[in-house]
Amino acid sequence: MQATRRSKLVRNEGLTGYLYILPWIIGFLAFSAFPILDSLYLSFNHWDIYQPPHWVGLANYRLLFRDPLFYKSLEVTLTYSAMYIPLSLVLGLLISLMLNLKIKGIGIFRTLFYLPSVISGVAVSMLWMWIFNKDYGLINYLLSLVGIKGPDWLNNPHWIVPVYVIMGLWGVGGSAVLFLGGLQNIPKHLYEAAQIDGASVWQRFWKITLPQLTPTIFFLLLTGIVGSFQVFTSAYVINGRGAGGPDNAGLFYMLYLFNQAFQQYNMGYASAMAWIGGLISMILAVIVYRTQNKWVYYEADLSNKGGRS
Amino acid sequence: MGTPSSILTTDEPIHPVNRSTRRTRTFVARLVVYLAMIVLSLAVLIPFIWMISTSLKSSSTMWSFPPKWIPKPFEWKNYSQAFHEVPLARYFGNTMIIEFFVILGQVLSCTLIAYGFSRFRFRGREVLFMIVLATMLIPQQVTMIPMFEMFKWLGWINTYLPLTVPSYFGNPFYIFMMRQFLQTIPLDLDEAAKIDGANSFQTLWRIIVPLLRSSIMIVIVFTFTDVYNDFMGPLIYLDDPNKFTLAVGLENFVSGFGTEWNLLMAGSTVALLPLLILYYFAQKQLIGGIASMGLKG
Numbered sequence: 001m002q003a004t005r006r007s008k009l010v011r012n013e014g015l016t017g018y019l020y021i022l023p024w025i026i027g028f029l030a031f032s033a034f035p036i037l038d039s040l041y042l043s044f045n046h047w048d049i050y051q052p053p054h055w056v057g058l059a060n061y062r063l064l065f066r067d068p069l070f071y072k073s074l075e076v077t078l079t080y081s082a083m084y085i086p087l088s089l090v091l092g093l094l095i096s097l098m099l100n101l102k103i104k105g106i107g108i109f110r111t112l113f114y115l116p117s118v119i120s121g122v123a124v125s126m127l128w129m130w131i132f133n134k135d136y137g138l139i140n141y142l143l144s145l146v147g148i149k150g151p152d153w154l155n156n157p158h159w160i161v162p163v164y165v166i167m168g169l170w171g172v173g174g175s176a177v178l179f180l181g182g183l184q185n186i187p188k189h190l191y192e193a194a195q196i197d198g199a200s201v202w203q204r205f206w207k208i209t210l211p212q213l214t215p216t217i218f219f220l221l222l223t224g225i226v227g228s229f230q231v232f233t234s235a236y237v238i239n240g241r242g243a244g245g246p247d248n249a250g251l252f253y254m255l256y257l258f259n260q261a262f263q264q265y266n267m268g269y270a271s272a273m274a275w276i277g278g279l280i281s282m283i284l285a286v287i288v289y290r291t292q293n294k295w296v297y298y299e300a301d302l303s304n305k306g307g308r309s
Numbered sequence: 310m311g312t313p314s315s316i317l318t319t320d321e322p323i324h325p326v327n328r329s330t331r332r333t334r335t336f337v338a339r340l341v342v343y344l345a346m347i348v349l350s351l352a353v354l355i356p357f358i359w360m361i362s363t364s365l366k367s368s369s370t371m372w373s374f375p376p377k378w379i380p381k382p383f384e385w386k387n388y389s390q391a392f393h394e395v396p397l398a399r400y401f402g403n404t405m406i407i408e409f410f411v412i413l414g415q416v417l418s419c420t421l422i423a424y425g426f427s428r429f430r431f432r433g434r435e436v437l438f439m440i441v442l443a444t445m446l447i448p449q450q451v452t453m454i455p456m457f458e459m460f461k462w463l464g465w466i467n468t469y470l471p472l473t474v475p476s477y478f479g480n481p482f483y484i485f486m487m488r489q490f491l492q493t494i495p496l497d498l499d500e501a502a503k504i505d506g507a508n509s510f511q512t513l514w515r516i517i518v519p520l521l522r523s524s525i526m527i528v529i530v531f532t533f534t535d536v537y538n539d540f541m542g543p544l545i546y547l548d549d550p551n552k553f554t555l556a557v558g559l560e561n562f563v564s565g566f567g568t569e570w571n572l573l574m575a576g577s578t579v580a581l582l583p584l585l586i587l588y589y590f591a592q593k594q595l596i597g598g599i600a601s602m603g604l605k606g
Contacts, residue, residue: 013429013430014429014430014431015431016425016429016509017425017430017431018425018431019425020424020425020509021421021422021426021437023421023422023477023478023479024422024425024441025437026478027418027475027477027479028441028444028478030459030478031452031456031475031478032447032452034455034459035452035459036447036455038455038458038459039451039452039454039455042458095349098342098346103339103343111596112350112353113349114595114599115353115585115588118534118588118595119534119538119581119584120538121538121556122555122556122557122560122563123559123576123577123580124581126559126563126573126574126576126577127356127359127360127577128356129563130359130360130363130570130573130574131356131359133570135374136371136372136376136570138359138376141374141375141376170352170353170356173353174599177596177599177600178599178600180600222446229448230448230449232541233541236540236544237540237563240563240564240567241564253450254450257450261453261454261457262457262544262545267454267458271455273450274448274451274454275451277448278447278448278451282448285446
């Protein structure tokens with residue numbers, strides 16, 4: 001009797017649990033699982049939103065792999081991540097080291113550096129357009145003070161991606177605060193032990209701080225890769241209603257996808273693009289994920305390696 | 310903060326060096342750090358100052374080179390003109406309506422779901438939670454078009470429903486964060502409430518929710534900024550200019566008044582003001598929330 005009562009209790013508990021997570025289950029089916037499958041289905045269809053979709057087999061993919069703009073948008077996106085991700089990691093880490101100091105006014109600096117990562121979107125894109133204006137913008141004015149004639153940033157195919165990188169780095173305080181969280185989680189005894197062993201500041205940084213921050217670096221790498229495939233608002237606003245910019249040098253992947261879907265109404269083609277883009281970012285993420293055993297340290301490992309040796 | 314010293318702080322050395330050299334070294338290190346931080350602060354702040362300065366310049370002084378930081382005279386009417394050229398107040402109101410319903414949905418759903426995941430044992434719980442985490446990595450581009458198709462089929466285009474309804478089904482990021490926090494709350498509290506005859510919902514409402522207050526604040530603040538900055542959603546789903554949000558309305562402003570930078574900057578300043586105010590009040594929560602996101606694997 002005892003046993004049946006207990007199993008009934010457990011069953012009740014399970015049922016209540018399911019009830020609480022029911023919204024998520026419904027949401028997952030409606031807004032994740034179904035869209036993913038539907039997106040795959042749509043990628044084999046022609047659909048202009050007015051007529052119902054009709055099956056065209058691999059035609060969208062064949063077109064896609066012959067589309068120079070597809071390759072261009074991929075190139076823009078990957079160039080951006082190759083520049084932005086390493087720079088934001090280094091800068092974010094450096095800033096977090098400073099923000100971790102116990103000095104006067106540190107609260108003000110923490111607040112200040114984090115501010116830009118809260119405000120993104122259209123207003124900020126407008127601001128940067130003005131800052132990078134070739135004749136009256138702030139950047140070229142500052143460059144002129146040191147005798148450099150600044151380029152026409154927004155209309156020069158060589159400079160447009162670096163402009164997005166600079167805009168992105170303005171918000172690097174976001175990653176700095178993540179690093180700060182990581183820094184504050186490093187057990188103090190590791191440093192004490194190292195000090196007893198006479199480790200120098202640099203040794204302490206390379207042997208303790210950096211390894212302990214690898215989970216944060218790992219996280220930022222993953223989100224950075226996924227994130228660069230999502231760059232949209234700034235590209236849409238700065239290129240002017242979703243054009244590609246000079247020589248399509250500002251045609252980010254998401255922007256091209258959006259244009260195909262919601263300006264040309266090539267929904268099937270855009271779905272194929274979504275799948276290919278999704279796969280590429282997924283593959284990159286998996287590569288990073290697979291390498292994590294080699295360089296990401298988690299706490300479990302450290303309890304053995306750390307401590308006093 | 311009770312945290313380990315970073316590489317630059319000078320703790321009590323185990324092998325004492327010459328005391329005065331140490332002091333000079335500390336002083337120089339601090340000076341360098343302060344200088345670096347001041348330079349970086351300027352890099353953060355100058356764009357804002359530049360924006361406000363431009364927003365107060367007349368159309369003629371705006372084009373002077375080298376630019377003047379302090380406008381002469383202050384053209385306050387740029388602001389009234391910006392409000393006149395585009396219905397900024399209406400856009401703001403529309404944005405706030407969406408904000409209200411999304412925040413409500415996000416707080417309700419994420420609290421319930423996180424509670425379910427942390428307090429009840431049920432078959433497949435771990436697998437389901439792994440799926441929650443995995444959905445964080447689904448690129449938006451993959452789901453965007455099918456969602457549009459679905460909302461179109463439901464007749465929701467040009468309403469706020471596509472922008473608000475999904476928030477009632479939980480956000481993986483917040484579910485994860487709240488569950489992390491819930492697992493630090495001792496189960497004894499729940500047991501005690503149960504003995505007093507409370508059912509699980511009463512326990513959630515009376516015991517857990519008050520303890521979750523700071524997590525809920527983080528969800529509110531993060532959701533607010535996300536919704537406020539969202540551009541693609543309203544761009545896809547809204548056609549009627551009367552329904553535009555601030556983001557979409559501002560973009561229209563750029564394409565309509567592309568060269569009147571003083572008006573554009575006045576509009577941007579107005580648009581950023583609510584976020585800056587929110588940031589002023591919530592920065593502790595925001596920064597603390599991000600820092601404690603628990604990236605411990």
